[in-house]
Amino acid sequence: MDRRLPIPLALALVVVFGYGAMVAVANWDLLARGLPPRDLFGAPLLGTLALLPPVALCAWLIRRHVRRPARILARDVRALLESRTADTEIHPPRGHALGDLPAAVQALGDGLKGSRREIRSAMATATAQINEQKSWLETILQGLAEGVVVCNRRHQILLYNPAAVSLLEAPEAVGLGRPLFDVVSRAPVLHTLERLEWRRRQADAGAEPSARFVCTNALATRVLQGRMSLILDGGGQTSAYLLTLVDISSEVDTMQQVDAVRRALTTDLRGAVGNLRAAAETLDAHPHMSQEDRRAFQQVLRSESETLSTRLEELAERFRGHALGRFPMSDLYSDDLLEGVRQRLRDDLPDVTLEMAGQPLWIQGDSLSLVRALECLLRHLVRHTGARHYGAQTLLGDRRVYLDLTWRGPAVPAAQLERWLDSECGDEMGGQTLRDVLERHGIELWSQACDDGEHALLRLPMIPPSRPQFQAEGSRLPPRPEFYDFGLMREHEGDPQRAAIPLEDLSFVVFDCEMTGLNPMGGDEIISIAGVRVVKGRVLTGETFEQLIHPGRPIPPSSIRFHGITDQQVQGQPDITQVLPRFKRFVGDAVMVAHNAAFDMKFISLKEPDCGVRFDNPVLDTLLLSVMVEDENEDHSLDALIARYGIEIEGRHTALGDAVATAHLLVRLMERLRAQGYRTFGEVMRSSSMAAQLRQRERSLALQDGRGPAVGF
Structure with missing residues (x-):
């Protein structure tokens, strides 16, 4: 039953009761003699109509000063209770008739926030030493020249350092929870892991706890020498493994050059040396040969000597500097x-x-x-x-x-x-x-x-360097401070299907697009796309994607006023066919999230055939999630939600600024969903689908009534 129904029903009963009383008064003499009433519409109807204004006034006053303040108060209380990591403010409603209730609720909320602050302070004190050690770990990892990667048994990345991102040459594919084999060759890693686990099962105390292997990055542009070490849990079982990677491409090239020289000395030049020796021995063995024969053998000596000299000079020039790699x-x-x-x-x-x-x-x-x-x-x-x-x-x-x-x-x-x-x-x-x-x-x-x-x-x-001499500013890797999370080491529990994955185990990519206009079917194009990863309830501001796109058409002034991107800024930028495959690599198999996601996904889906990619990832809409945790009559626009949750935003109406703000909003909404009993991804998807249907039905009814579109759509 609708919670809003009892008060209107009570007021309606008052009107019906008043009408009955008017009929009784107007026909009292007939009723006293036991006769049926004759005057049902005259004086009774006029008296009842006279009751309608005060009843309507009462209804308006109750709605204005009781129901609406109570709804606002309940909304803020629910937000405070369900947002565990943020102290949402309770705003006492103005012009209410709730007496001391709002002040008492606010005092209760302040007490709850005070208790939470004390708990957080105690936790901060208890974890100060851990945070200091964490800072040491970050500094050590960032300063290492070797690439460091830690993966769980599902071969998902739990930790990496900036050197690993540079070595693997795939910044879009490196991230927490991302598959390792998207960036390195699979077979050498699996083989080495099997070797180390076999050693561990044999319980050989003298066995080396690590093993070396050689692999390539996913693009096969670098040869990497790796060392793997197992990480054991409290029960002695392998829970993860550590990889250290070093680029040995130049050493491999040197070895190939050495092999080329060896082949030349042992094979290619053997024939010329043999001819020289045979000609010299023949001349020495036959001192009285004819002058014509002697000139022929001397010509062989001259020709083969020139060939040998030329070939040796070529080898010396080709090999010059390669053997120098042995000196540090x-x-x-x-x-x-x-x-x-x-x-x-x-x-x-x-x-x-x-x-x-x-x-x-x-x-x-x-x-x-x-x-x-x-x-x-x-x-x-x-x-x-x-x-x-x-x-x-x-x-x-x-x-x-x-x-x-x-x-x-x-x-x-x-x-x-x-x-x-x-x-x-x-x-x-x-x-x-x-x-x-x-x-x-x-x-x-x-x-x-x-x-x-x-x-x-x-x-x-x-000697030329091993690194590129020049690197375009746009291709330099941004600083990536948030690059590890050991919480991912825990295996997924229960049903392996995506619908049964707990909310806290999901990986998200929150994204946003800026366009030339609002009509994808009418030729409007994406001019900017950005995304940020959210893992284990953390917004990883170091794992972002941002790219301007040349739309192939002028940007209308009306759009420029909104997002500030001009034709000059997109000049020379890649087109959508180059950017969308890179963005897909960044997204991987994560859940995609956006505010009013259907709008952005329409633009993306129209470009999938031209770009040769398909975004078949599940998609969540923070607008619908907000409808699930709050009343549908609230304002669910991004600006309203950011203000309501106290989220600070930089670069509003830029793709990356909106994506980061939406990511923080997603974290708050997920907290509230878990507090309301949602545990798995499937439960959220089913409820958000129902919320979308209800939202669309409400919008349709509003349009039929001439009230305009529903708020937030």
């Missing part, structure tokens, strides 16, 4: 290298300047020995040329990065450079000469005059 080297920034040299020269050569020109570049080498070698070369140049001002410039070559030292004056003769190579680089270098350092880095010096005729340069061909 790292990527160095040329500016940092030259600053080290400037610091070394500042004390005893204060009038000598070294200035960097052009764009600094990355090189590879040993920083200490290169700084000492460059210092040694500059000291020789100062003594030889007398120049006090030197320039330094890095240039990209075909296979090397050229570091040029320039000065005003003539070039240095090759013989002089050769004498410099035997000088020592400093006491701390253990007697190493300039030649030792340069040969270790595969550097062959030469000096030449510059094109202007006034300057000369000394060129050092440096």
Whole structure:
């Protein structure tokens, strides 16, 4: 029975009773003699009509000062009780006739909030040490050059560090709860896990607790060397495993180059060497052969020698620098290298300047020995040329990065450079000469005059870095501070079907789109899409997706006033066919969530055939979830809900700003759903579907009555 029905029914009964009383008064003499009443519509009807205004006034006063304040009070009380992590305010209604009840309820709410604050304070104190250790863990993980990934037995990612995101080259696919095998090859990991579990079952105390393996990232662009270690629970069973990953692509390339040289020396050149030996032995064995035969054998010797010499030179050029990888080297920034040299020269050569020109570049080498070698070369140049001002410039070559030292004056003769190579680089270098350092880095010096005729340069061909020289600003990974959650280590319980998954075990991607207009069938396009992950009730603001999209059509001024995205901003941005597959990789198999989700999903679904993707993920609508936990007559627009729940928002009417705000709203609504008895995803989906039907029916009735669309739709 509708809770709103008793009061209108009581007022209706008052009117009916009044009408009966009027009939009785008007026909009292007839009724006293036991006769039926004759006057049923005259005076009784007029008297009853006179009762209607005061009855209507009573109804309006009850609704205005009793029912409506009571509904607002009940709404705030329910929100406070069901929102465990936020202290929702209770707002006493104005102009009510509830007496001291609102003040008493507010005092009760303040007492509840005070108790909650005390509990939270006690919990914060008890977990202070854990949080400090957590901070240490974050710092350690972020500082490691090796990629670190922890996965549960379902091969879902529980922990990762920024180095792992960089190594795996798939930032959209790396996230808490995401499948590991979306970013690394499956077979090596499973094989290594089986090996380690077999060792554990054998209870071999001497067995190594970890194992190495080699795999590739999902794109097969990098070869990774990994080490796996098992993580055991209190019962000694494997609950998770730890992976550390290192990029060995360059080492594999070096080994391939070594194999190529080995094959050339043992196979390719064997024929030429054999021909040379046979021709030489024949000449030696037959000293009296004819001049014609002798010239033929001499031609074989000359031809094979030239072939052998050319091939060896090709191999030397191809292999130059590859064997250097055995000495510990790292990527160095040329500016940092030259600053080290400037610091070394500042004390005893204060009038000598070294200035960097052009764009600094990355090189590879040993920083200490290169700084000492460059210092040694500059000291020789100062003594030889007398120049006090030197320039330094890095240039990209075909296979090397050229570091040029320039000065005003003539070039240095090759013989002089050769004498410099035997000088020592400093006491701390253990007697190493300039030649030792340069040969270790595969550097062959030469000096030449510059094109202007006034300057000369000394060129050092440096080893190129392992990293890309330049990286577009847009492709740099954003900081991702929230990158672990050990709570995911718990296995799903009960029915493995999605409908039976508990709400707290779900992973969500909350998304939002900005469009050129509101008519997807009329040609309006998506111009911005963004999403943020929500895992275990946490909004992971470090795991976001945001991309502007070129719509292929002008953006109307009316839309620009709403979201602020102009034609200039989308110029040069990728189109929807490039962005939507990336967004699908980011979403994975998570539950998609949006406010008024049907509107955004309509735009996306229309583009699925052109983009070659299909978003078959379950979709939740925070508008419908709000209808489930509150009265349908409330304002369920995003602005109203954000204000009601006290959610702070940055970048309203931007795709990412709205997505993050909706994500925080989702967390609050999920708390209230669990408080109201919803436990599984299937229960929420069924109820939200019924809420959608009721909402649509209410909207249809409102349109038929001429009252306009229902609020929030």
